[in-house]
Amino acid sequence: MRIGLSTSGCSLLQQPSGHTRSCCFRGTTRTLEARMHRTFRTVTGRTKSGACRQTTLSGVRGKPVHDVIIRDRFPGERAMRRLKPHEREYLSDPDRYTFDSFRTRVLDPLPPAAALGIADEELLNYYENSLRRDGLFVLRLDQSGDHYERLERYVAETAQILFTGRHADANLADFTRFRHACYRALHPFTESQKIAILKKICLETGCAPATVDEAATLFAVGSGLFAMELFTRLRDAGTADAFAARLGESDLLADLAARPVLLYPLWPHQQQALEAWLRAGGRGILEMATATGKTLVGLAAALKLYGVHGRLEVLVLAHSRALLNQWRREAIEKLGVSGSTDTDYTVPLSYGDRFTIRFETLQKVYRAPHRYPADLLIVDEVHHSAGLAFRKALSIPVKWKMGLSATVEGAERRQPLDRALGPTAYTFTLKDAREGAVIPSFSLRLHTTYLDVRENDEFRELSEQIARDLSHINSRHCEIVRRLSNGRFDRFESLGDFVGLMRQLRYRTSEVPEAWYRLVGLVYQRRMIVHRSAPKTSRAIALARRLGATKKCIVFSMDIATCDAIYTALKGTVDAYRVHSGIPRNEVQRSLDRFRKAKAGVLIAPKMLDEGIDVPDAEIGINVASAKTRLQLVQRMGRILRKRPGKEPIFHHFVALPQAYVDAEDAFAYQSDLAWIRDTALLLEVPVLQAPDEEEEEGVAGLCLRSEATVRDYLKSRRSVATDDFGTVRVDAILDAIPERLRRDLAGSLASCTAPLTDEAWYALAKSACRTGEAACLPGMYWLLVLAARDPQALRDVLLTGLATAAPQNAVPAELPADRDDRTFPVEKHVRALERAATPAQERAARRRLTEIGSPAVPLLVPLITSPRDQAAARAIEVLGAIGDTRAVDPLLRSLADRRRPEIRARAALALGRIGDPRARLSLTRVLKDREPAVRKAARTALDAMKGS
Numbered sequence: 001m002r003i004g005l006s007t008s009g010c011s012l013l014q015q016p017s018g019h020t021r022s023c024c025f026r027g028t029t030r031t032l033e034a035r036m037h038r039t040f041r042t043v044t045g046r047t048k049s050g051a052c053r054q055t056t057l058s059g060v061r062g063k064p065v066h067d068v069i070i071r072d073r074f075p076g077e078r079a080m081r082r083l084k085p086h087e088r089e090y091l092s093d094p095d096r097y098t099f100d101s102f103r104t105r106v107l108d109p110l111p112p113a114a115a116l117g118i119a120d121e122e123l124l125n126y127y128e129n130s131l132r133r134d135g136l137f138v139l140r141l142d143q144s145g146d147h148y149e150r151l152e153r154y155v156a157e158t159a160q161i162l163f164t165g166r167h168a169d170a171n172l173a174d175f176t177r178f179r180h181a182c183y184r185a186l187h188p189f190t191e192s193q194k195i196a197i198l199k200k201i202c203l204e205t206g207c208a209p210a211t212v213d214e215a216a217t218l219f220a221v222g223s224g225l226f227a228m229e230l231f232t233r234l235r236d237a238g239t240a241d242a243f244a245a246r247l248g249e250s251d252l253l254a255d256l257a258a259r260p261v262l263l264y265p266l267w268p269h270q271q272q273a274l275e276a277w278l279r280a281g282g283r284g285i286l287e288m289a290t291a292t293g294k295t296l297v298g299l300a301a302a303l304k305l306y307g308v309h310g311r312l313e314v315l316v317l318a319h320s321r322a323l324l325n326q327w328r329r330e331a332i333e334k335l336g337v338s339g340s341t342d343t344d345y346t347v348p349l350s351y352g353d354r355f356t357i358r359f360e361t362l363q364k365v366y367r368a369p370h371r372y373p374a375d376l377l378i379v380d381e382v383h384h385s386a387g388l389a390f391r392k393a394l395s396i397p398v399k400w401k402m403g404l405s406a407t408v409e410g411a412e413r414r415q416p417l418d419r420a421l422g423p424t425a426y427t428f429t430l431k432d433a434r435e436g437a438v439i440p441s442f443s444l445r446l447h448t449t450y451l452d453v454r455e456n457d458e459f460r461e462l463s464e465q466i467a468r469d470l471s472h473i474n475s476r477h478c479e480i481v482r483r484l485s486n487g488r489f490d491r492f493e494s495l496g497d498f499v500g501l502m503r504q505l506r507y508r509t510s511e512v513p514e515a516w517y518r519l520v521g522l523v524y525q526r527r528m529i530v531h532r533s534a535p536k537t538s539r540a541i542a543l544a545r546r547l548g549a550t551k552k553c554i555v556f557s558m559d560i561a562t563c564d565a566i567y568t569a570l571k572g573t574v575d576a577y578r579v580h581s582g583i584p585r586n587e588v589q590r591s592l593d594r595f596r597k598a599k600a601g602v603l604i605a606p607k608m609l610d611e612g613i614d615v616p617d618a619e620i621g622i623n624v625a626s627a628k629t630r631l632q633l634v635q636r637m638g639r640i641l642r643k644r645p646g647k648e649p650i651f652h653h654f655v656a657l658p659q660a661y662v663d664a665e666d667a668f669a670y671q672s673d674l675a676w677i678r679d680t681a682l683l684l685e686v687p688v689l690q691a692p693d694e695e696e697e698e699g700v701a702g703l704c705l706r707s708e709a710t711v712r713d714y715l716k717s718r719r720s721v722a723t724d725d726f727g728t729v730r731v732d733a734i735l736d737a738i739p740e741r742l743r744r745d746l747a748g749s750l751a752s753c754t755a756p757l758t759d760e761a762w763y764a765l766a767k768s769a770c771r772t773g774e775a776a777c778l779p780g781m782y783w784l785l786v787l788a789a790r791d792p793q794a795l796r797d798v799l800l801t802g803l804a805t806a807a808p809q810n811a812v813p814a815e816l817p818a819d820r821d822d823r824t825f826p827v828e829k830h831v832r833a834l835e836r837a838a839t840p841a842q843e844r845a846a847r848r849r850l851t852e853i854g855s856p857a858v859p860l861l862v863p864l865i866t867s868p869r870d871q872a873a874a875r876a877i878e879v880l881g882a883i884g885d886t887r888a889v890d891p892l893l894r895s896l897a898d899r900r901r902p903e904i905r906a907r908a909a910l911a912l913g914r915i916g917d918p919r920a921r922l923s924l925t926r927v928l929k930d931r932e933p934a935v936r937k938a939a940r941t942a943l944d945a946m947k948g949s
Helices: 031-037 085-092 099-107 112-131 147-162 172-186 191-204 210-216 224-237 240-247 250-258 268-279 294-309 321-335 382-386 390-395 411-421 430-435 456-476 478-484 495-507 514-532 537-548 560-570 585-597 607-611 631-640 663-684 700-718 731-736 740-750 759-769 781-787 792-805 826-836 840-853 855-866 870-883 886-896 902-915 918-927 933-946
Strands: 042-046 052-058 069-074 077-082 285-288 312-318 349-351 355-361 376-379 400-405 424-428 443-450 552-557 576-578 601-606 620-623 650-657 688-690 720-723 727-730
Touching: 099 112, 099 147, 112 147, 112 172, 112 224, 112 514, 147 172, 147 224, 172 191, 172 224, 172 240, 172 250, 191 210, 191 240, 191 250, 210 224, 224 240, 268 285, 268 294, 268 424, 285 294, 285 411, 294 312, 294 321, 294 355, 294 376, 294 400, 312 321, 321 349, 321 355, 321 731, 376 390, 382 390, 382 400, 382 411, 390 411, 400 411, 424 430, 443 663, 443 700, 456 478, 456 495, 456 514, 456 663, 478 495, 495 514, 495 663, 537 552, 537 560, 537 601, 537 620, 537 650, 552 560, 560 576, 560 601, 576 585, 585 601, 650 663, 650 700, 663 688, 663 700, 663 759, 663 781, 688 759, 700 781, 727 731, 731 781, 740 759, 740 792, 759 781, 781 792, 826 840, 826 855, 826 870, 840 855, 840 870, 855 870, 855 886, 870 886, 870 902, 886 902, 886 918, 902 918, 902 933, 918 933
Parallel strands: 285 400, 285 424, 312 355, 312 376, 376 400, 443 650, 443 688, 552 601, 552 620, 576 601, 620 650
Antiparallel strands: 042 052, 052 069, 069 077, 349 355, 720 727
């Protein structure tokens, strides 16, 4: 799709020998540019050495552009080359490369949202080229003049029109400066690093980090639309100027991206647990009920010690791979350290050589604990380490020790744990959690309803156009999809797949059809309509009016505009109060005081404001925010909705379906919302009831079943679902997290079931199967129910044989037995064969088998690349590059940084080039200055491969 001008910093006319001419296409010299608009024949100039040379263009406007040839003449030399296609196009009609022509030909014929998608992409390409030397993108507009400035204004103004009511009063000049600051500051970083940087700046400037998450659920981080959404939210919070100033300190951002920072505030009980452990000398066990945030306390302790001592190495022990993978994900998300959340626990997290977190299983460490020294030891589910064998793992040489568990029962367990880790330093029981509203005591009622969209006609038209465009791409672009997805698929089963792939292609020069960018714009516009329209606001208003006459209710809206609309609708019928950042602080406090003293009424607030306000107690909570709420919101609601004698608080949660339904988008959004609320309710042991809405429109039930069927068919072929809110949901990971004992018990309970399972029945079975001290919440249980079509026997088969069917074959069990070294798994055989191969034929055979196995081999190959034997490490790196799994990127980057082993560094660079993940680009670019020629050459080859050239 990208055709047009050459990139900045590069001459359009360049000798085959590599000499750049003085008459640059976009330099200070305008001779060639003027000539292209007229009919010049010859341009003269000098090379850097001062030698005279003459360039002649054969072929002029009006003649076949295929005949246009560049002739270079130097003393005693004659060189010729044909123009590239985009150069010929410019010579044929340079007027096409003006903003006016681009708008008339490309943008104006399209719907505004589709045009915005293309225009925004072109601006990003322009920014990218201005910051690079290699000119990755071929631009559509002439950089001479004000063409890109006018395109910038077009993007801002079009977005303002599309998102009326949200950006109508935005200062376009301020936004343009903010957008430039964002792009220039975040340009070198991966998407996850960009999010971490933005969250850390939010903390520094007094804004909630969740602001970044809300914007990122709508638009690709780094895009102009994301910048506009973030700018608007920061402006509403009054922190936009301070935020932009911090972004301007670009020389400090690389350190900020990797630096560990606690991105979530500690709750009072978490702070108390941390302080109790520190008072005990950095030793002891913290007994904290499930869902009260044990992991965050452990991470906060690590950060506290690092802040005091300036250097820290942490070792986290647990009895299962699933738990360690969860720890690694939470460390990345809660501390903002660099790393991929999809990478296996065997890859440590680090901030330079100052702060490191490693993760290991008890089954591995107990055999040789002296090999795993650390400064801080954290043992999760510590009761599993009380056995005679596993307690040896607790004897590793460390300065500080922390044990975490929901409960430790029995003297035979407590005594050895007390000796190894220290006695219990803090206890926070389920009763304490209930009384402190950390675990809420209310019932949750689900309201499934249509979206209340004011722009019904526009919404329906967008939905129909999205369906048509996706169908067109799937029918006409199968080969392109297969090539650009590296063979993973040849059609888009969901828009999540499509949007995810488009984000990965940001730095690829592969030809992306223009129709794809049009579809991106349409998807974004439709999401904005959904995002800004509260789920059936009219029904929520009716509910608040009915209940607010006799009870105290709090309504959480999406934004200020919705808050004001609900307030206007309720005012005059019930006592209504509103609080948001657009109201003076003293008026906000008066409203809160009046609501606190009232016996009944309705308080309306945007949901992002509930963190910083001392909200009075209420009996009823109503959530009409269309974006996915999180566990923190439900827990905060628990602090607000307090149980009183004779009064049972209720939280009403609205789950929305759009009227113009698109299977590839809405089925996944709807099902991910249901999965989140069901799993959260199970975790907190909150009863969930389906609200009996008599006014429910006909067809909602049918769309619910239709969405389940869409997701089920998708899971059968892909085994994972990409969602904007919860990352990628993987069936194998869900099954991997369920202990084998629990899978067997659940399967036994299902054997006697014959009728289709309801949500309530399935979660009741899951809850009853959990023993004391086990987490009732098994993330993803709802997805298993959907996958099995609610059939008890099909679900039983998934639980008993799912690891062989849903997970990749030969996957390593989630819970490793104590005698794991005596067991041999097929993947391990091939890894050992690769490591011990004595002949080239044996090595080729092992490499071929492991490459055929693919992703399941990655977790076992990764540790091999740190082998002290260069030959074994090199073989593992080559196989990882051939497999192409992005989970290998982080460990390969660590090998790339190992200056002691230049050969390994070179092979790691080549492997990263084959994988093609954008996260490696910055590190590979730095390696171009390496002192080892072989490493520099490998980095250049890798970067060329990643450019798709």
